[in-house]
Amino acid sequence: xxxxxxxxxxxxxxxxxxxxxxxxxxxxxxxxxxxxxxxxxxxxxxxxxxxxxxxxxxxxxxxxxxxxxxxxxxxxxxxxxxxxxxxxxxxxxxxxxxxxxxxxxxxxxxxxxxxxxxxxxxxxxxxxxxxxxxxxxxxxxxxxxxxxxxxxxxxxxxxxxxxxxxxxxxxxxxxxxxxxxxxxxxxxxxxxxxxxxxxxxxxxxxxxxxxxxx
Amino acid sequence: xxxxxxxxxxxxxxxxxxxxxxxxxxxxxxxxxxxxxxxxxxxxxxxxxxxxxxxxxxxxxxxxxxxxxxxxxxxxxxxxxxxxxxxxxxxxxxxxxxxxxxxxxxxxxxxxxxxxxxxxxxxxxxxxxxxxxxxxxxxxxxxxxxxxxxxxxxxxxxxxxxxxxxxxxxxxxxxxxxxxxxxxxxxxxxxxxxxxxxxxxxxxxxxxxxxxxx
Amino acid sequence: xxxxxxxxxxxxxxxxxxxxxxxxxxxxxxxxxxxxxxxxxxxxxxxxxxxxxxxxxxxxxxxxxxxxxxxxxxxxxxxxxxxxxxxxxxxxxxxxxxxxxxxxxxxxxxxxxxxxxxxxxxxxxxxxxxxxxxxxxxxxxxxxxxxxxxxxxxxxxxxxxxxxxxxxxxxxxxxxxxxxxxxxxxxxxxxxxxxxxxxxxxxxxxxxxxxxxx
Amino acid sequence: xxxxxxxxxxxxxxxxxxxxxxxxxxxxxxxxxxxxxxxxxxxxxxxxxxxxxxxxxxxxxxxxxxxxxxxxxxxxxxxxxxxxxxxxxxxxxxxxxxxxxxxxxxxxxxxxxxxxxxxxxxxxxxxxxxxxxxxxxxxxxxxxxxxxxxxxxxxxxxxxxxxxxxxxxxxxxxxxxxxxxxxxxxxxxxxxxxxxxxxxxxxxxxxxxxxxxx
DNA sequence: TATGAATGAGGATTCATTCAT
DNA sequence: GATGAATGAATCCTCATTCAT
Numbered sequence: 001x002x003x004x005x006x007x008x009x010x011x012x013x014x015x016x017x018x019x020x021x022x023x024x025x026x027x028x029x030x031x032x033x034x035x036x037x038x039x040x041x042x043x044x045x046x047x048x049x050x051x052x053x054x055x056x057x058x059x060x061x062x063x064x065x066x067x068x069x070x071x072x073x074x075x076x077x078x079x080x081x082x083x084x085x086x087x088x089x090x091x092x093x094x095x096x097x098x099x100x101x102x103x104x105x106x107x108x109x110x111x112x113x114x115x116x117x118x119x120x121x122x123x124x125x126x127x128x129x130x131x132x133x134x135x136x137x138x139x140x141x142x143x144x145x146x147x148x149x150x151x152x153x154x155x156x157x158x159x160x161x162x163x164x165x166x167x168x169x170x171x172x173x174x175x176x177x178x179x180x181x182x183x184x185x186x187x188x189x190x191x192x193x194x195x196x197x198x199x200x201x202x203x204x205x206x207x208x209x210x211x212x213x214x
Numbered sequence: 215x216x217x218x219x220x221x222x223x224x225x226x227x228x229x230x231x232x233x234x235x236x237x238x239x240x241x242x243x244x245x246x247x248x249x250x251x252x253x254x255x256x257x258x259x260x261x262x263x264x265x266x267x268x269x270x271x272x273x274x275x276x277x278x279x280x281x282x283x284x285x286x287x288x289x290x291x292x293x294x295x296x297x298x299x300x301x302x303x304x305x306x307x308x309x310x311x312x313x314x315x316x317x318x319x320x321x322x323x324x325x326x327x328x329x330x331x332x333x334x335x336x337x338x339x340x341x342x343x344x345x346x347x348x349x350x351x352x353x354x355x356x357x358x359x360x361x362x363x364x365x366x367x368x369x370x371x372x373x374x375x376x377x378x379x380x381x382x383x384x385x386x387x388x389x390x391x392x393x394x395x396x397x398x399x400x401x402x403x404x405x406x407x408x409x410x411x412x413x414x415x416x417x418x419x420x421x422x423x424x425x426x427x428x
Numbered sequence: 429x430x431x432x433x434x435x436x437x438x439x440x441x442x443x444x445x446x447x448x449x450x451x452x453x454x455x456x457x458x459x460x461x462x463x464x465x466x467x468x469x470x471x472x473x474x475x476x477x478x479x480x481x482x483x484x485x486x487x488x489x490x491x492x493x494x495x496x497x498x499x500x501x502x503x504x505x506x507x508x509x510x511x512x513x514x515x516x517x518x519x520x521x522x523x524x525x526x527x528x529x530x531x532x533x534x535x536x537x538x539x540x541x542x543x544x545x546x547x548x549x550x551x552x553x554x555x556x557x558x559x560x561x562x563x564x565x566x567x568x569x570x571x572x573x574x575x576x577x578x579x580x581x582x583x584x585x586x587x588x589x590x591x592x593x594x595x596x597x598x599x600x601x602x603x604x605x606x607x608x609x610x611x612x613x614x615x616x617x618x619x620x621x622x623x624x625x626x627x628x629x630x631x632x633x634x635x636x637x638x639x640x641x642x
Numbered sequence: 643x644x645x646x647x648x649x650x651x652x653x654x655x656x657x658x659x660x661x662x663x664x665x666x667x668x669x670x671x672x673x674x675x676x677x678x679x680x681x682x683x684x685x686x687x688x689x690x691x692x693x694x695x696x697x698x699x700x701x702x703x704x705x706x707x708x709x710x711x712x713x714x715x716x717x718x719x720x721x722x723x724x725x726x727x728x729x730x731x732x733x734x735x736x737x738x739x740x741x742x743x744x745x746x747x748x749x750x751x752x753x754x755x756x757x758x759x760x761x762x763x764x765x766x767x768x769x770x771x772x773x774x775x776x777x778x779x780x781x782x783x784x785x786x787x788x789x790x791x792x793x794x795x796x797x798x799x800x801x802x803x804x805x806x807x808x809x810x811x812x813x814x815x816x817x818x819x820x821x822x823x824x825x826x827x828x829x830x831x832x833x834x835x836x837x838x839x840x841x842x843x844x845x846x847x848x849x850x851x852x853x854x855x856x
Numbered sequence: 857t858a859t860g861a862a863t864g865a866g867g868a869t870t871c872a873t874t875c876a877t
Numbered sequence: 878g879a880t881g882a883a884t885g886a887a888t889c890c891t892c893a894t895t896c897a898t
Contacts, residue, residue, distance in 0.1 A: 010861090029331040031245035035889060045863045050890065106330050113327035116320050116388050117243040129389055157401045160386070160393075164402070167389070168382030172374070174330050175343055175381070179374075187371045188378070194408045224878095249872060259880045261874075270872065438882090457759040459673035463868060473884045478869065534758050541755035544748050544816050545671040557817055585829045588814070588821075592830070595817070596810030600802070602758050603771055603809070607802075615799045616806070622836040677893060687859045689895075698893065 014052045017042045018066065021059045026103040030060055030114050061124060064111055068128040075135035084142040085149075085196075088162075091139075092192055095166050100181040105173035133159045143196070150197040161195055228266045231256045232280065235273045240317040244274055244328050275338060278325055282342040289349035298356040299363075299410075302376075305353075306406055309380050314395040319387035347373045357410070364411045375409055442480045445470045446494065449487045454531040458488055458542050489552060492539055496556040503563035512570040513577075513624075516590075519567075520620055523594050528609040533601035561587045571624070578625040589623055656694045659684045660708065663701045667752050668745040672702055703766060706753055710770040717777035726784040727791075727838075730804075733781075734834055737808050742823040747815035775801045785838070792839040803837055 020042035024033040035056050039046045053059045074094055081087030098104050115125035136159035143149045149158060169188055172179045234256035238247040249270050253260045267273045288308055295301030312318050329339035350373035357363045363372060383402055386393045448470035452461040463484050467474050481487045502522055509515030526532050543553035564587035571577045577586060597616055600607045662684035666675040677698050681688045695701045716736055723729030740746050757767035778801035785791045791800060811830055814821045 013861095027331070029245070029327060031243070032331060034887085046889095047864060047891075048862050051861065056889070109323075109327050109330055112385065112389060113243060113323050116323055117241075117246060125389060126391075152404055153401065157398070160398060161401050161405050164379065164382030164386050164405075166382070167385030168378030168380070171326065171381030171385060172378050175326060175339060177340075184371070184374060187367065187375050190366055191375050191378075191405070191409050195405050248870080260872095261881060262879055264873065265878065441882095455759070457673070457755060459671070460759060462866085474868095475870075475885060476883050479882065484868065537751075537755050537758055540813065540817060541671060541751050544751055545669075545674060553817060554819075580832055581829065585826070588826060589829050589833050592810030592814050592833075593806065594810070595813030596806030596808070599754065599809035599813060600806050603754060603767060605768075612799070612802060615795065615803050618794055619803050619806075619833070619837050623833050676891080688893095689860060690858055692894065693857065 010052075013042075013044070017044070017049060017052050018059070018062060022063055022107055023103065025060065025063075025110050026106040030110050057118070057120070060111065060114055060121060063107075064115075064121060064124040064128065067111075068124070068131060071128060071132055071135075075132065078135065078139060084139050084146070088136075088139055088143065088192075088196075089189075091136075092162075092189065095169065096181055096185055096188065099166075099169050099173050102173055102177070105170045108170050109174040129163070133163055135159075136162050148197065158196065162192065165191060165195070224266075227256075227258070231258070231263060231266055232273065232276060236277055236321055237317065239274070239277075239324050240320040244324050271332070271334070274325065274328055274335060277321075278329075278335060278338040278342065281325075282338070282345060285342055285346055285349075289346065292349065292353060298353050298360070302350075302353055302357065302406075302410075303403075305350075306376075306403065309383065310395055310399055310402065313380075313383050313387050316387055316391075319384045322384050323388040343377070347377055349373075350376050362411070372410065376406065379405060379409070438480075441470075441472070445472070445477060445480050446487065446490060450491055450535055451531065453488070453491075453538050454534040457538050485546070485548070488539065488542060488549060491535075492543075492549060492552040492556065495539075496552070496559060499556055499560055499563075503560070506563065506567060512567050512574070516564075516567055516571065516620075516624075517617075519564075520590075520617065523597065524609055524613055524616065527597050527601050530601055530605075533598045536598050537602040557591070561591055563587075564590050576625065586624065590620065593619060593623075652694075655684075655686070659686070659691060659694055660701065660704060664705055664749055665745065667702065667705075668748040672752050672756050699760070699762070702753065702756060702763060705749075706757075706763060706766040706770065709753075710766070710773060713770055713774055713777075717774070720777065720781060726781050726788070730778075730781055730785065730834075730838075731831075733778075734804075734831065737811065738823055738827055738830065741808075741811050741815050744815055744819075747812045750812050751816040771805070775805055777801075778804050790839065800838065804834065807833060807837075 017038065021033070021038045024038050024041055027033075028037075035049055036046050038059070039049050042049070053062065074091065078084075078087045078091055081090065111121070111125060115122040133156075137155045140149065140158035140162075141155035144155055144158070153161070165188065169181070172184075173181060231252065235247070235252045238252050238255055241247075242251075249263055250260050252273070253263050256263070267276065288305065292298075292301040292305050295304065325335070325339060329336040347370075351369045354363065354372035354376075355369035358369055358372070367375070379402065383395070386398075387395060445466065449461075449466045452466050452469055455461075456465075463477055464474050466487070467477050470477070481490065502519065506512075506515040506519055509518065539549070539553060543550040561584075565583045568577065568586035568590075569583035572583055572586070581589070593616065597609070600612075601609060659680065663675070663680045666680050666683055669675075670679075677691055678688050680701070681691050684691070695704065716733065720726075720729040720733055723732065753763070753767060757764040775798075779797045782791065782800035782804075783797035786797055786800070795803070807830065811823070814826075815823060
């Protein structure tokens with residue numbers, strides 16, 4: 001009689017399937033992964049998966065959507081930062097942390113690949129990407145207004161450049177198994193800083209700071 | 215009856231198959247592309263393909279190898295440049311030109327994705343990647359020695375950073391269909407220049423101490 | 429080098445698959461029959477079937493189309509008959525002969541059932557049915573003009589009635605395994621004759637009054 | 643806690659499931675209909691169905707049995723008719739009324755199709771069919787004895803012919819969506835009358851000559 | 857009884873690869 | 878070499894049925 005609506009159970013299992021799928025996709029790729037493998041990884045039967053996701057494609061779609069939500073919340077946090085430049089550094093740190101997990105990078109690559117062939121997934125990915133760039137653009141615009149970013153680029157370009165850096169970082173992780181995010185952290189931070197304010201006016205005045213970066 | 219095996223014919227057709235496969239992979243991805251589609255695109259029969267390639271996998275392997283050869287020749291050309299800094303710009307231009315073709319970028323993404331799941335393809339891609347970074351490292355080392363690159367990074371880091379920029383550029387093309395390489399050329403060139411020598415010419419006026427080298 | 433276009437081989441095998449499918453459908457029904465069973469019956473591998481038919485549904489569609497062609501040729505033969513009434517008897521004999529094969533009747537039942545749920549198959553079946561009734565209508569119209577059919581029905585009604593008799597005959601065969609077409613031939617012929625001209629020629633000659641009465 | 647098992651409730655729901663199943667089977671056919679669809683149509687949960695029916699097959703079996711009961715009661719009613727010939731007309735009217743519902747005709751077709759492949763269902767259907775023919779045979783025998791049916795057929799044949807007409811009528815409804823039972827009522831009544839006694843009672847009164855000619 | 861999540865066998869279809877011609 | 882029919886393993890997904898709650 002008492003039918004406790006197990007919303008929690010349902011979404012917990014749904015999430016478990018998502019995690020299993022992410023692990024599988026990171027490992028073998030989307031197409032080569034079979035639904036049976038996902039089920040096995042998630043510890044459920046082959047048919048049960050389809051109570052939670054209409055199709056295999058719906059799984060990757062859900063992954064992309066969830067990544068979008070996460071990105072959104074990360075960006076939302078940034079807007080609260082008083083010092084926007086500082087905020088950008090914070091965000092970059094977050095990205096570096098994510099990139100540290102090779103699975104995450106592999107998954108990102110896999111998602112990008114799938115997006116380039118499946119229009120529906122492509123639309124979701126582009127939506128997320130647009131969201132990210134918009135968020136970065138807002139941040140950049142604030143920094144530019146405060147003259148925290150060296151002239152030569154408008155806010156959109158800054159956002160685009162940072163997005164490319166992030167993509168490049170993830171690509172490095174995915175391609176080169178010897179690549180260490182922590183080891184190369186400095187390289188990427190420098191790339192970002194110099195892109196935004198190559199030893200900006202204040203720094204260049206004080207000259208001696210020139211080497212401090214290495 | 216006497217069929218002199220024309221080596222030219224053979225390799226011409228082999229190349230035609232490779233081109234057909236590249237077009238297909240760029241369009242649909244490696245796994246979703248069927249060998250029949252490749253044959254159709256190449257204008258041969260389904261069975262004939264296997265006279266030229268042992269398997270489907272051998273096709274993508276050949277593509278990666280060929281890309282490696284091309285990269286090698288491009289890098290070889292750079293070594294002949296007297297002004298290494300100029301050479302780097304030239305190489306970057308080459309990359310920008312390649313990235314302009316969306317098919318090329320999609321193919322690169324597809325190859326990277328396949329590399330992350332198939333160890334054999336992965337090894338080939340990593341080999342190419344290592345070659346690229348080695349070439350860039352040599353260039354960077356020369357530029358550093360000539361003090362054409364601002365301190366803060368060693369040659370390996372410079373090479374890595376440039377590689378990441380290239381990856382990021384390709385990722386932008388593959389992800390965002392509205393992205394225009396030509397329109398954003400400036401952004402990427404600036405990213406490169408500032409990465410190598412922040413504040414470039416103008417800086418050198420105010421603070422020659424910092425980058426007096428260039 | 430010599431590539432004889434084996435059109436014959438192709439259509440021969442296609443026909444063999446069709447025959448195998450007809451046997452299976454008659455035995456187990458359309459949905460319960462697996463494509464593997466059809467392949468097994470036809471002596472081919474599971475994948476090969478799909479070189480000849482796009483899908484399982486395409487098989488039953490082809491069966492219906494082929495039945496339509498056969499019906500068309502049978503009806504065409506009738507038009508050549510000088511005595512249309514005699515022609516109708518001939519056609520009815522043909523139908524009785526077909527109904528004698530229980531497999532044929534079962535298949536007809538199965539086709540009808542599938543037609544009632546799949547619109548595409550339904551359209552094909554209705555097309556065949558319309559063709560049959562048109563042919564019968566023409567025959568009936570000729571017979572009516574010659575006063576070979578007793579008044580009370582127009583040509584369309586006659587055609588419809590005969591079609592219903594045929595359906596009923598097939599249904600009897602499919603439903604009752606003890607039913608014998610040959611044993612009950614007389615019953616159906618009588619049903620037809622009385623439907624068309626109760627008391628036949630002699631009546632119409634002696635008592636034309638009989639007609640108007642009903 | 644004390645749940646008096648209300649027999650009424652139970653059989654009411656059982657009947658509701660049966661009605662839901664009949665609607666589904668008429669619409670989509672037996673095999674293509676899922677138990678979930680039946681449950682949805684009946685407004686119960688997927689598992690609950692199996693408290694009322696052991697299996698999906700048991701549902702169609704119950705439908706056939708129920709149809710048999712109905713047929714039995716209809717035939718029982720006929721036996722009470724003083725004028726058997728009149729009774730037959732009444733029964734035919736009943737059939738025409740049932741055939742007017744396309745769903746009923748589709749269901750009948752579906753049941754027949756399933757009977758031709760599943761021996762158990764086949765047995766039930768044959769049982770019903772035998773019952774029907776027996777009932778008709780009794781009626782026919784009475785009519786023959788009273789000379790209400792024109793010679794040329796024995797009671798069994800009459801019953802068989804009528805059964806075939808009924809099958810044919812249902813087939814027409816199921817096959818041709820433009821077929822109207824009411825519109826063609828006359829055709830079928832005429833078919834029946836002429837089959838039994840061409841120029842019927844009125845003729846026999848006015849022109850007894852007509853009958854003897856056969 | 858009622859629920860609906862879980863099960864897992866089964867089915868249509870695809871596709872890389874082989875091979876007879 | 879060239880052809881394309883043949884193979885059959887593999888895959889996504891469905892669905893009747895069970896069972897814990």
